[in-house]
Every structure is written in C-alpha cells, then in structure tokens.
Amino acid sequence: MIMSRIEAPRDDVTGTLVDRLLAGLPSEAVLTDPDVTVSYANDMASFCEAGTPAVVVLPRTVEQVQHVMRTATALRIPVVPQGARTGLSGAANASDGCIVLSLVKMDRILEISPVDRIAVVEPGVVNATLSRAVDEHGLCYPPDPSSWEMCTIGGNIGTASGGLCCVKYGVTAEYVLGLDVVLADGRLMSTGRRTAKGVAGYDLTRLLVGSEGSLGIVVRAVLALKPRPPQQLVLAAEFGSARAACDAVCRIMEGGHVPSLLELMDRTTVKAVNALAHMGLPETTEALLLAAFDTHDPAADLAAVGALCEAAGATQVVPAEDAAESELLLQARRLSLTALEAVKGTTMIDDVCVPRSRLGDMLDGIERVAEKYALTIGVCAHAGDGNTHPTVCFDATDPDESRRARESFDEIMALGLELGGTITGEHGVGVLKKEWLAREIGPVGVEMQRAVKAAFDPLGILNPGKVF
Known part of the structure; x- marks a missing residue:
C-alpha cells in the first residue's frame, strides 16, 4: 500500500522540517508548541x-502552500489538510509526525460576479x-450544512457536503465549477472553468470534490451562484409514527x-431539542416533518403538501405564519445534532x-437497533433526499456502552447498504468508514480508486490513512 512508505519523523527530522518551513513561511x-499543536489533532x-x-x-498565500508541499515531498513528511475541523468522519485527524496544513487563514472572497453568477473564494x-x-x-450560494456558521468552503469541498436545502x-459538487489545487509535489493545477458550460477533458473538478484532501490542496474555488429566491415559509406536520411521516415524504415527491x-x-430528537433550547416543540409526536417552499406563492404549495401529510396520517399540520416563525422551526432542526x-x-x-x-424501512430498522443495544438513538434526516443521520447517544466513560454504540453504528450502516443505500451521503469516509467503503464499492472499485490516488500522490503523503 502507498501509505506504508510513510514513517513518523525523528526529532532531528522535525528540526530540519521546521527550519525548512520557516525558510518560506513567517x-x-x-506552530510547534505541543500544547498548541495538540488542539489541531482531530475533528x-x-x-x-x-x-x-x-x-x-x-x-495565507498559494505560494506558501506550495512551499509546504515541496518541503513535505523533499522530506517525505505526511500532510493533513484542515479547515474548521467540523467534520464528522475523522478526515481531518492528524497522523503521527505530520504537518497539519490549516487553511483557515486563507479566507478571502476574491470575486463576486452577478453577471457570470459566480464567486471566487x-x-x-x-x-x-x-x-x-x-x-x-441578490444571489445565493445554496449548500448549507448545519454547521454553516463555522464550516469552511474548503472543508465543504473536501467532504462534498450537503445541507438542508439539497432536496x-x-x-x-453541483456548485464547484473550477479549482486551483496544489499537488503533493507543490505544483499548481487548475481544473474546470468559470463558464456556464464546459466539457473539456476528464472532469477533475468533480474528482477532487469529496476527495478529503487525499489528492491535492484546494487553494481557490470558482463557485456557481443562483438568484436569491423569495423568502421561504415552513410547515410543521406531526405524525403518530415515523413510518407515516416517511409515507408523507413519498407522497410529496411522487x-x-x-x-x-x-x-x-x-421523537427522541424533538425531546432533545426541547431540553436544550426550550422551544416548545410537540413532544407527543413520534415524528415531526418540516416542509418549506421558497416559491412566489409558498402558502399555496404548503396547503397542497399539508393535505398530503393529512392523507398520510398527520395528526396536526401547522403552517408558519411568517418568516420569523419559519426561521424558528429551522433553528430547531439545525440544533438537532447539538441537542442529541x-x-x-x-x-x-x-x-x-x-x-x-x-x-420508512430505514427508520423502522434504526428503532430495532436501538432496542437491541439498549441505546438512545435519535434520527434527524434530510428526508427529501433519503439522507438519515441516526445519532447514537452514549456515555464515553462506560466501556460497555461505548462498545454497544460502535456495534449499533455498524449495524445501521449495514442496514443502509441492505436497503440499496450508501454509507455516507455528505459527511465523507475519513477514518470512520474506511472498512465500509470497501464493502460498498467492492474490490475492483477500491483498486481503481487507489490507482487514482497513486497518480496524484505517488509518495502517499497527502492525508494518509484516510478513505482507504
């Protein structure tokens, strides 16, 4: 394997590394203070x-990133790229003796073009x-992960993140038109375009989106923008079962x-949000479905969807009266993972x-897993995409509960594959799901992806130990 070529550097190598880095960086x-660098160890x-x-x-500059990569290549030192470290798969976790390459200081919006409807960042x-x-x-950048107030565009690109509006x-990936990428040896490569259309050559831009820093370091991105939509209105529908709520989702999409x-x-998520933020969400419900429209007549759209929810068995359907009430409901959803x-x-x-x-089968299966392992597992989901976020709550100081948590996590992933799904819709593979990636894509898929990795990073110094 490529990764076996990397060894943790000795103290003398570390000294040489720092000296060489300082030759091209202020x-x-x-940062070398262990009390400081340890804070960059994980996501x-x-x-x-x-x-x-x-x-x-x-x-702070492209040239400085190039200097880091040339130094890393010369000394055969692994490099772990990082953004805000809000990721949930361990993709930004440090490896022993590595250079952590934090890109948070490269934070300029270089261009916004209303005519071309792009931003360069x-x-x-x-x-x-x-x-x-x-x-x-008058424009918008639609991808909006729940951590949008903290997460960076580079991290979003690295993990191919999604968000609430993806439905x-x-x-x-659908908004990244082009990238400037520093390769493992320090060369600068541009991919993609800033035009509305373009099919020249292999689509290396799409390849790099979601590669978790294992193929190159993104230093600039050309992003597609859309006209700002009208203010959306939200509807909340209560259901007596998660299965009924999922039936409503199917009716809406069909x-x-x-x-x-x-x-x-x-139910578990609703109660957790209430306990954290005292929002007064209906705790008697088994599932709460939030639907929103940003059309020119959202009230009419909500009425039609409300009728479908009632046909699916909703016990109560409450459309928001204004934008403020809508935002309150969305805030409750954004707080879900923190509350759990x-x-x-x-x-x-x-x-x-x-x-x-x-x-519906997925949510029923998760409930069975929670009962089997005697654990609290809350589910919030981008239901319109079928993207579930089962969240296993456990006491990390309890070894048995920690074991059961890990086993339940794996069983949920197995269930997803059994139902024709995928192990990750937007969080990435990182360290957490390496074994499961191999199960999903099969041995030929793994072989081809490793070949791509070797072409971009023959020494295996970019984010080693991740993805594969």
Whole structure:
C-alpha cells in the first residue's frame, strides 16, 4: 500500500522540517508548541484515532502552500489538510509526525460576479460568510450544512457536503465549477472553468470534490451562484409514527412537488431539542416533518403538501405564519445534532442515505437497533433526499456502552447498504468508514480508486490513512 512508505519523523527530522518551513513561511505561521499543536489533532468525529502532529502551519498565500508541499515531498513528511475541523468522519485527524496544513487563514472572497453568477473564494471562507456576501448582490450560494456558521468552503469541498436545502438545490459538487489545487509535489493545477458550460477533458473538478484532501490542496474555488429566491415559509406536520411521516415524504415527491426543504425529526430528537433550547416543540409526536417552499406563492404549495401529510396520517399540520416563525422551526432542526450530543455527552453520528422509497424501512430498522443495544438513538434526516443521520447517544466513560454504540453504528450502516443505500451521503469516509467503503464499492472499485490516488500522490503523503 502507498501509505506504508510513510514513517513518523525523528526529532532531528522535525528540526530540519521546521527550519525548512520557516525558510518560506513567517514565524507566526509555523506552530510547534505541543500544547498548541495538540488542539489541531482531530475533528468532531467519535471513535477515530488521531496522531500527534510535528508542526501546524497556517499559510495565507498559494505560494506558501506550495512551499509546504515541496518541503513535505523533499522530506517525505505526511500532510493533513484542515479547515474548521467540523467534520464528522475523522478526515481531518492528524497522523503521527505530520504537518497539519490549516487553511483557515486563507479566507478571502476574491470575486463576486452577478453577471457570470459566480464567486471566487479561498478555502478558509466560512460558508455563512459567503452566503451573506452574495446575498448583498441578490444571489445565493445554496449548500448549507448545519454547521454553516463555522464550516469552511474548503472543508465543504473536501467532504462534498450537503445541507438542508439539497432536496431542491443539490449538494456542494453541483456548485464547484473550477479549482486551483496544489499537488503533493507543490505544483499548481487548475481544473474546470468559470463558464456556464464546459466539457473539456476528464472532469477533475468533480474528482477532487469529496476527495478529503487525499489528492491535492484546494487553494481557490470558482463557485456557481443562483438568484436569491423569495423568502421561504415552513410547515410543521406531526405524525403518530415515523413510518407515516416517511409515507408523507413519498407522497410529496411522487406528487411532483419541489420543496426547498423537507426535514424529519423523530421523537427522541424533538425531546432533545426541547431540553436544550426550550422551544416548545410537540413532544407527543413520534415524528415531526418540516416542509418549506421558497416559491412566489409558498402558502399555496404548503396547503397542497399539508393535505398530503393529512392523507398520510398527520395528526396536526401547522403552517408558519411568517418568516420569523419559519426561521424558528429551522433553528430547531439545525440544533438537532447539538441537542442529541447533550443527552449523554457523546454521540456517533451516522450518515446513511437510502432511496426515498426505503426511508420508512430505514427508520423502522434504526428503532430495532436501538432496542437491541439498549441505546438512545435519535434520527434527524434530510428526508427529501433519503439522507438519515441516526445519532447514537452514549456515555464515553462506560466501556460497555461505548462498545454497544460502535456495534449499533455498524449495524445501521449495514442496514443502509441492505436497503440499496450508501454509507455516507455528505459527511465523507475519513477514518470512520474506511472498512465500509470497501464493502460498498467492492474490490475492483477500491483498486481503481487507489490507482487514482497513486497518480496524484505517488509518495502517499497527502492525508494518509484516510478513505482507504
């Protein structure tokens, strides 16, 4: 394997490494204090090993990133790229003796073009910052992960992240038109385009989106924008079972409706959000479905969807009266994962996506897994995409409960594959799901993906130990 070529550097090598890095970086961009560098060791995933970095670098320019990669290649030192470290798969976790390459200081919005409907940004730009900036031009950048106030565009590209609005507007990959990427040996490569159309050569841009920093370092991105839609209105529908809520989802999609958001929160999640934020959500419900429309007549669309929810067995359907009430409901959904973490102190957040037609089977299966392992497992889901986030709540100080949590996590992934789904809809593979990736894509798929990795990174220094 490629990764076997990398060894943790010795102390003398570390000294040489720092000296070489300082030859092309300002001193404040090179962090060596162990009390500081340890804080860059991992992202937000549970059960993912993390090593001790030799050094953390925070470049501000493309040339500085190139210098880091040339140094790493010369010394055969692994490099782990990082953004805001809000990821949930361990993809940003350090390996022993590595250079952590944090891109958060490269945070400039370089261009916003209303005519071409593009933005050109550096990787450290925070998702919400970009959204607010383009909004001033009457435009929007649709991908909106729940962590949008913290996560960076580079991290979104690395993990091919999604968000609440994907049911209508799609995921990050559909908005990345072109990239500037520093390769493992320090060369700079441009991919893609800034035009509305373009099919020249292999689509290396799409290949790099979702590659989790294993093929190159994104230093600039050309992003597609859309006209700012009308203010959306949200409807909340209560159901006596998760199966009934999933039936409503199927009816909505089969009926040709195009909601801007279609989200599900199960009973456990609703109670957790209430406990955390005292929002007064209906705890008597077994499942709460949130549907939104950003059309020119959202009230009419909500009325049609409300009727479908009632036909599927909704016990109550309540459309929001205004934008403020709509935003309150969306805030409840965005708080779901944070609220579930507060239940026991630690969570394992799964990211299994199944065909919409099997969503009810998925939720029923998760409930059986929770009973089997005597665990609290809350589910929030991008229901319109079939993308579920089963969240296992457990006490990390209890070895038996931790074991059961990991086993339940794996069983949920197996269930997703059994239902014709995928092990990750938007969080990526990282460290957490390497074994499951091999099961999903098969031995030939693994062989071909490793061949791609070797072509981009023959020394195996880019984010080793991730994905494969």
